[in-house]
Amino acid sequence: xxxxxxxxxxKSYRKIHALEDITFQIEDHKITGLIGRNGAGKTTLLxxxxxxxxxxxxxxxxxxxxxxxNLCVSANSILVDNQMSFPxxxxxxxxxxxxxxxxxxxxxxxxxxxxxxxxxxxKQQHSKLSTGTRGTFNMIFGxxxxxxxxxxxxxxNGMDEAVRTDFYRALLKEYIAHPRTxxxxxxxxxEIEHLLEDILLIHKGKVVFHKSLEEVKEYAVGIQGPIExxxxxxxxxxxxxxxQMNDQLLYTVVKKDGPMNLEGVSTKPISPSDIxxxxxxxxxxxxxxxxx
Amino acid sequence: MFLTNSTLGKVVRAQVxxxxxxxxxxxxxxxFVQLIGLxxxxxxxxxxxxxxxxxxxxxxxxxxxxxxxFVAIWALFVGNLITTRAxxxxxxxxxxxxxxxxxxxxxxxxMISIFAGVTTFLSNNVLRVYLSIFGSxxxxxxxxxxxxxxSSIGTMLVITLLILSLSSGGxxxxxxxxxxxxxxxxxxxxxxxxxxxxxxxxxxxxxxxxESTWLLIVNLIFMTIVFFGIAIAxxxxxxxxx
Numbered sequence: 001x002x003x004x005x006x007x008x009x010x011k012s013y014r015k016i017h018a019l020e021d022i023t024f025q026i027e028d029h030k031i032t033g034l035i036g037r038n039g040a041g042k043t044t045l046l047x048x049x050x051x052x053x054x055x056x057x058x059x060x061x062x063x064x065x066x067x068x069x070n071l072c073v074s075a076n077s078i079l080v081d082n083q084m085s086f087p088x089x090x091x092x093x094x095x096x097x098x099x100x101x102x103x104x105x106x107x108x109x110x111x112x113x114x115x116x117x118x119x120x121x122x123k124q125q126h127s128k129l130s131t132g133t134r135g136t137f138n139m140i141f142g143x144x145x146x147x148x149x150x151x152x153x154x155x156x157n158g159m160d161e162a163v164r165t166d167f168y169r170a171l172l173k174e175y176i177a178h179p180r181t182x183x184x185x186x187x188x189x190x191e192i193e194h195l196l197e198d199i200l201l202i203h204k205g206k207v208v209f210h211k212s213l214e215e216v217k218e219y220a221v222g223i224q225g226p227i228e229x230x231x232x233x234x235x236x237x238x239x240x241x242x243x244q245m246n247d248q249l250l251y252t253v254v255k256k257d258g259p260m261n262l263e264g265v266s267t268k269p270i271s272p273s274d275i276x277x278x279x280x281x282x283x284x285x286x287x288x289x290x291x292x
Numbered sequence: 293m294f295l296t297n298s299t300l301g302k303v304v305r306a307q308v309x310x311x312x313x314x315x316x317x318x319x320x321x322x323x324f325v326q327l328i329g330l331x332x333x334x335x336x337x338x339x340x341x342x343x344x345x346x347x348x349x350x351x352x353x354x355x356x357x358x359x360x361x362f363v364a365i366w367a368l369f370v371g372n373l374i375t376t377r378a379x380x381x382x383x384x385x386x387x388x389x390x391x392x393x394x395x396x397x398x399x400x401x402x403m404i405s406i407f408a409g410v411t412t413f414l415s416n417n418v419l420r421v422y423l424s425i426f427g428s429x430x431x432x433x434x435x436x437x438x439x440x441x442x443s444s445i446g447t448m449l450v451i452t453l454l455i456l457s458l459s460s461g462g463x464x465x466x467x468x469x470x471x472x473x474x475x476x477x478x479x480x481x482x483x484x485x486x487x488x489x490x491x492x493x494x495x496x497x498x499x500x501x502x503e504s505t506w507l508l509i510v511n512l513i514f515m516t517i518v519f520f521g522i523a524i525a526x527x528x529x530x531x532x533x534x
Contacts, residue, residue: 001293013534028293052384053531063295069528075298075387083533085381087314094313101306102386104296141385148293 003028003181009058018044020205033196034185041205042185050079080142081153086126093122103145111144131158152184190273203280216272224251225265241278307396325366329359356416367455371462384532394524401459409452453512460519467523
């Protein structure tokens, strides 16, 4: 069954086009990474899916409902981001106590255990937490709701290395124990790669591709060799990235298009993280070219 | 895939329970405001004195009107306060729709208005006790709940409804401002023009200056429903965390 269906979704804030044309579908019980550069529209897309903001045009369906002002979507989905807020009059313990009256699948035991593990202070207020600790609490809250659609928007922002690792581990364990649809946005693909089944890459408000991680790994190849030769090889191909190594050597990343017969040059696989970075970069060169 | 079914009633009930916990601060501020009102009231609102054959008689009228005025201003602020961004966003950390959030807010405002109405009415008794202990008066006379039960309940009802309608006004103003900052300018103009123009004066007379208490009660309920209704309608498209 499809959990999320988006058809030509557009959204703009005043004059800024946050989403230009978003079309994709997500099946249930998959972990999908929503990848994109800063300002690609990741957060806006997640907010539309959570029913926080309304799209301008296009059709959005979550559990076959339009999410904006829909009780079913709100009860079965959660968006964990750093803008989550809770009243100052409640302590963290109060928040965890009140949550089960909203979320019927709330796992109090899990919440308590994680809370204890991460050494959170039950008497503290949510707004007084440091960025990293607040992120940790939000993550615990999100996992414990056991919502059928759980969305994380840059969840590890501000968390330290140890907490990040623990977070990914906890997410994976929870997913295996209680499968659900998880959408996790990040601009740091290398870090979440091992969790993901699918990757949804968006750039400038448009979907670039929606593929499984295996397909993404096969998406492009790096070719390195003598300049003349590399240029000859890649003349018919879609070049994603080039870098001049020295006077003789040229390194080019091209989109893989069927079997290639490459002699006299060396090839190497490109990590999904680099692929996403090359595709979404505006210029074909790198930062080095700015200084040359 | 197994989806949870939530009904509007269930969510509103959970939200009301959540908000009563979360808005404790508002109730504390109410008590504070009432105490200040009482403090100012102890001097009396008017004094008359005569002397007959070297006997001085001084009649001091003491009323808790001032407490009500303070509470009325408080009600406006509280209605306005819970429409602000922080309060609206808090709802969206849990299960909610804009409708359920509004309904829960209205129920909470109703509850704290009843609390404010009853306590404001009864604050009269605090004054009475204060005067008999600290005052220099020889004789105190004031209407009590047991002397005139029906008119007391009527007064309590009117005070409660006045507080509720004021908070609904604050709520509507807040929602309008959340929709567009322009209303920060427009609302004072509207309020001032109602207070100063002839049409506005007639409107106030029709609404509030009736011979019958019941008509006043009906008017207040009607006004409250209209204010809350408009607030729900305009907040239905408000985006959060945008």
